[in-house]
Each structure stands twice: as C-alpha cells, then as structure tokens.
Amino acid sequence: MFKYTVSKKENQTVFKLEGDLDIEATEVIEEKMTEDLSEGNTDVVFDFQNIDFVDSSGIGLLITLVTDLKENNRNPVIIHVQEDVKFVFDLLELDKILGSDVLAFNS
Secondary structure (H helix, E strand, C coil): CCCEEEEECCCCEEEEEEECCCCCHHHHHHHHHHHHHCCCCCCCEEEEEEEECCCHHHHHHHHHHHHHHHHHCEEEEECCCCHHHHHHHHHHHHHHCCCCCCCHHHH
16 A cells, blocks of 8 residues: 655655555555645655555656656655665666656665
C-alpha cells in the first residue's frame, strides 16, 4: 500500500514516499499528492527511502510530475533511492529524461 507524508521547510516541500510506486500509487498521487504539489512555490524533494518497487505507470507519473514542476520553475529532486529502484532508473536512463540534477542517488 502506497502512502506519503509531507513536510515543509523554508524553501522545500519534502514528500516521504512509502510502498510501491505502481498503478495503485498513481491513483493516490493523482488524487491527493497533486493537490499538495500545487500548493506553494518551493523546491520539491521526493524521498524514495521506503520505495522498493517502481513499475511503468509509476515511472510515467514521475516523469509527468518532474516535467510539470520544472515548467513551473520549481526544482524537483529524488533522494534516497534503493538499489533495486536505482537499477530500474539506470536501465531506463531516467537521468537523461529527467535531468541529472533531479536524481540525487548519493543524498
């Protein structure tokens, strides 16, 4: 089951994600997280520490979210990516799609 928590700092909104980023998670994100993302003009951090699995629907949604944030002059970054998920990101060359500044594997 996917869930997330939101915390706000001075110039950042941090989304701590937990569970699988799959088709069920995309429904939660589209219904709830999108609203949280639209509030404010801060940079956005997606903490993947507790994400163990990402499927194609999760990747597609992630690309859409990052693209929308960048278009609105917000700086998204993905941190604490687990090795299995990092492997998928590397296979898909997600750093080339999202931008190397978005994927902070060593954070």
